[in-house]
Amino acid sequence: MTALYGAIEAGGTKFVCMVGAGPEDVRAETRFPTTSPERTLRQAIEFLRAEQDRQGPLAAVGIASFGPVDLRPDSPTYGYITSTPKAGWSNVSMAGAAAAALGVPVGFDTDVNAAALAEQRWGAGRGLHSFVYMTIGTGIGGGGLLDGRVLHGLVHPEMGHMRLPHDVAADPFAGICPFHGDCLEGLASGPAMNARWRQPAEDLPDDHPAWPLEAGYLALAVSNLVCTLSPQRIVIGGGVMSKAFLFPMIRQKVADLLNNYVRAPEIVDDIDDFIVAPGLGERAGAFGGFALAADALQASPPERDAV
Amino acid sequence: MTALYGAIEAGGTKFVCMVGAGPEDVRAETRFPTTSPERTLRQAIEFLRAEQDRQGPLAAVGIASFGPVDLRPDSPTYGYITSTPKAGWSNVSMAGAAAAALGVPVGFDTDVNAAALAEQRWGAGRGLHSFVYMTIGTGIGGGGLLDGRVLHGLVHPEMGHMRLPHDVAADPFAGICPFHGDCLEGLASGPAMNARWRQPAEDLPDDHPAWPLEAGYLALAVSNLVCTLSPQRIVIGGGVMSKAFLFPMIRQKVADLLNNYVRAPEIVDDIDDFIVAPGLGERAGAFGGFALAADALQASPPERDAV
Numbered sequence: 001m002t003a004l005y006g007a008i009e010a011g012g013t014k015f016v017c018m019v020g021a022g023p024e025d026v027r028a029e030t031r032f033p034t035t036s037p038e039r040t041l042r043q044a045i046e047f048l049r050a051e052q053d054r055q056g057p058l059a060a061v062g063i064a065s066f067g068p069v070d071l072r073p074d075s076p077t078y079g080y081i082t083s084t085p086k087a088g089w090s091n092v093s094m095a096g097a098a099a100a101a102l103g104v105p106v107g108f109d110t111d112v113n114a115a116a117l118a119e120q121r122w123g124a125g126r127g128l129h130s131f132v133y134m135t136i137g138t139g140i141g142g143g144g145l146l147d148g149r150v151l152h153g154l155v156h157p158e159m160g161h162m163r164l165p166h167d168v169a170a171d172p173f174a175g176i177c178p179f180h181g182d183c184l185e186g187l188a189s190g191p192a193m194n195a196r197w198r199q200p201a202e203d204l205p206d207d208h209p210a211w212p213l214e215a216g217y218l219a220l221a222v223s224n225l226v227c228t229l230s231p232q233r234i235v236i237g238g239g240v241m242s243k244a245f246l247f248p249m250i251r252q253k254v255a256d257l258l259n260n261y262v263r264a265p266e267i268v269d270d271i272d273d274f275i276v277a278p279g280l281g282e283r284a285g286a287f288g289g290f291a292l293a294a295d296a297l298q299a300s301p302p303e304r305d306a307v
Numbered sequence: 308m309t310a311l312y313g314a315i316e317a318g319g320t321k322f323v324c325m326v327g328a329g330p331e332d333v334r335a336e337t338r339f340p341t342t343s344p345e346r347t348l349r350q351a352i353e354f355l356r357a358e359q360d361r362q363g364p365l366a367a368v369g370i371a372s373f374g375p376v377d378l379r380p381d382s383p384t385y386g387y388i389t390s391t392p393k394a395g396w397s398n399v400s401m402a403g404a405a406a407a408a409l410g411v412p413v414g415f416d417t418d419v420n421a422a423a424l425a426e427q428r429w430g431a432g433r434g435l436h437s438f439v440y441m442t443i444g445t446g447i448g449g450g451g452l453l454d455g456r457v458l459h460g461l462v463h464p465e466m467g468h469m470r471l472p473h474d475v476a477a478d479p480f481a482g483i484c485p486f487h488g489d490c491l492e493g494l495a496s497g498p499a500m501n502a503r504w505r506q507p508a509e510d511l512p513d514d515h516p517a518w519p520l521e522a523g524y525l526a527l528a529v530s531n532l533v534c535t536l537s538p539q540r541i542v543i544g545g546g547v548m549s550k551a552f553l554f555p556m557i558r559q560k561v562a563d564l565l566n567n568y569v570r571a572p573e574i575v576d577d578i579d580d581f582i583v584a585p586g587l588g589e590r591a592g593a594f595g596g597f598a599l600a601a602d603a604l605q606a607s608p609p610e611r612d613a614v
Contacts, residue, residue, distance in 0.1 A: 146460060165471065
């Protein structure tokens with residue numbers, strides 16, 4: 001019998017919840033705005049419980065969460081959102097709450113690591129062992145796998161907060177990151193574009209100077225990721241990337257920046273296949289919940305047979 | 308009986324070769340300048356053979372090499388230096404040459420990955436699963452481990468070539484990297500300092516403005532590594548770092564740059580222990596050869612018993 005999983009993509013703006021056996025077999029799906037932690041988590045759990053009554057027992061649940069989150073298995077706050085600027089959501093138990101309410105193994109990771117895992121399993125990263133997923137939207141984040149292992153380390157990456165060359169003569173915009181001003185997210189997220197150009201990014205015409213500037217910052221980020229993580233492919237998703245003409249611009253600028261120094265054929269000969277759009281679209285995060293759930297089930301100690 | 312290993316640190320300027328059971332038991336050591344590949348590799352192999360005659364058979368050899376190198380096990384040029392600006396050294400087989408001459412398993416990696424491995428096993432990274440080693444000298448390089456695996460990915464990281472904010476009003480120096488101009492290595496390597504200040508870096512007085520500038524670039528690099536790799540500790544070695552007063556300057560600037568966004572206690576409360584000097588000094592690379600040799604022996608198929 002196919003195992004059924006619950007998947008929760010816990011975003012700062014909305015939650016997406018699914019029940020199914022995986023991306024090819026989604027049996028139920030809902031989305032609702034992120035309000036207070038109590039109310040939003042209750043909604044998620046009620047959805048999963050109701051579907052469980054309808055579809056049969058869930059084998060595990062996976063939560064792809066906004067962050068920063070605590071991913072250290074031995075930490076007393078494992079599975080918590082730790083210190084987020086989002087009001088009310090600091091120090092909130094996510095994984096523990098779901099495990100207590102549902103009594104099944106719960107997988108937990110950042111939304112971007114989960115999306116990376118989903119893309120690697122079912123989307124644009126299939127067959128790759130080292131792989132980065134970035135999202136350029138309300139914020140900028142990145143996750144990935146190296147040598148088959150999801151990127152954790154001390155905490156988890158915060159790729160949106162790397163510092164990049166910022167030519168203040170050409171772009172005097174100071175950046176909007178409350179922590180860092182002109183880090184990548186401060187310069188190139190959707191809200192940063194809106195603030196710089198005083199209009200929503202999606203309304204800017206295709207020939208607006210905003211776009212080469214945006215592609216330039218994203219290319220600098222990609223080239224730094226090549227220099228630090230050496231991924232086999234970089235997938236870039238998120239609302240801003242719905243302007244598909246950004247991809248060739250970014251690829252050209254990355255090639256210029258690396259200047260044939262990293263001579264891997266994947267980059268030098270085939271950059272169209274090195275920097276790509278997501279294979280799973282905007283459902284990568286929620287699908288990542290299925291991947292986390294399946295991994296949590298596999299990692300959980302086997303149940304003893306009933307005597 | 309303790310296994311004896313050969314270790315070769317193949318540097319662009321000099322080779323360091325050792326025979327021993329590990330860092331605590333070095334039985335012989337030599338160093339010689341890097342000339343042509345044929346001559347330099349012959350010297351290394353002759354040293355190992357002579358010591359083998361004296362000390363008994365080597366169980367394996369490890370080579371910590373300058374690069375870029377080919378680390379893909381299934382590549383026809385695995386174990387080669389690929390495309391280096393160093394004259395005569397492009398497309399040179401390192402691992403294969405040693406294996407053919409000595410008939411033992413040969414481990415092969417970048418000098419900085421090998422140094423990271425040695426520091427993690429015997430030095431400043433003991434007990435850590437995610438760890439970065441940087442060297443600031445003639446060039447700038449970085450290696451490391453994530454979740455216990457050495458950083459490889461598509462090729463291997465080239466941390467010295469990341470792009471950083473460069474305030475040309477404060478520092479009009481254009482950078483000396485032949486590929487990238489003002490990348491990290493172009494701005495902050497020893498030769499970059501020499502070129503900017505028209506005197507050897509080691510002669511600059513401790514209160515020279517060169518040092519806060521240098522610490523600033525290194526802090527930007529460290530903060531970007533925190534955002535992309537999330538290591539548990541960053542070890543910084545190399546000739547430039549012999550000015551120990553750089554460490555507190557870098558730590559303070561990293562704390563300012565991250566601005567409490569990454570709230571791990573290791574960074575927020577204990578940055579003195581997060582950014583540290585190597586435990587193995589300038590022998591980390593050659594000791595890394597021992598680590599690579601031991602790993603190659605462990606990975607090699609067991610010999611059949613003689614009948």
